[in-house]
Amino acid sequence: MKRFQFIACKVLQREAYLCAARSKNNIDIVFMEQGLHNQPDDLRRQVQDVINRTHDKCSNKYDASLLGYGLCSNGIAGLSAQIPIVVPRGHDCVTLLLGSKDKYKEYFEAHRGVYWYSSGWISTGTMPSKERYEKNLAEYKEKYGDDNAEYLMQVEQDWIKEYNWAAYIDWDLATSQNDKKYTKACADYLGWKYDEIKGDPALIQKLLDGQWDDKDFLIVNPGQKIVEDLTTENIIKAE
DSSP: OOEEEEEEEGGGHHHHHHHHHHOSSEEEEEEEOTTGGGSHHHHHHHHHHHHHHHHHHOTTSOSEEEEEOOOTTTTTTTOOOSSOEEEESSSSHHHHHHTOHHHHHHHHHHSSSEEEEOHHHHHTTOSSSHHHHHHHHHHHHHHHOHHHHHHHHHHHGGGGGGOOEEEEEEOOOTTHHHHHHHHHHHHHHHTOEEEEEEOOTHHHHHHHHTOOOTTTEEEEOTTOOEEEETTSTTEEEEO
């Protein structure tokens, strides 16, 4: 039995607890603030701080630090530790929710312009929706006045034209039925097509169970750091 530190984005909270409960290993989970991928330098700094503080206080406590992140806008590039770091090969957390980078690639190529919804992402309140539009509009009106608010919302909504699908990743959680209804309502409001795709715990489960094959995981040994490797299907490498 091993003891691992699992550092993950809070949007994976339900899925992480589920997989940790099934693992034979002892898993201590640290959840990071949602949205750090929008500021990759902050993501890198905050995750590295967690790793460093852990080593300073209890250098021999863990056999490895596990990351519940993909490359995430290059936010994990540069991370290093005094013990092995293990991270799934993927561009973002959707790979972890779908269970493999191959499944991610297959779906993405067949559904151009897909925006992903999941239980954790929906709970943040930041997903494209009627509620988000109305909330932002009210805030802009209060700050900038009605005319400026309408203009800002028009500019902000231009990105919607780049998407065609709202896809809900279903892990069959307690919230799944309500999440599906919410995602469908968002799709209708935004003029997108709606789809459901079965989530797969395989990748997170293998990460927590210590089953780290080279195809799906990168092991970063002490003295190495994470580097992007977008020229291959590996996505990340250690050097």
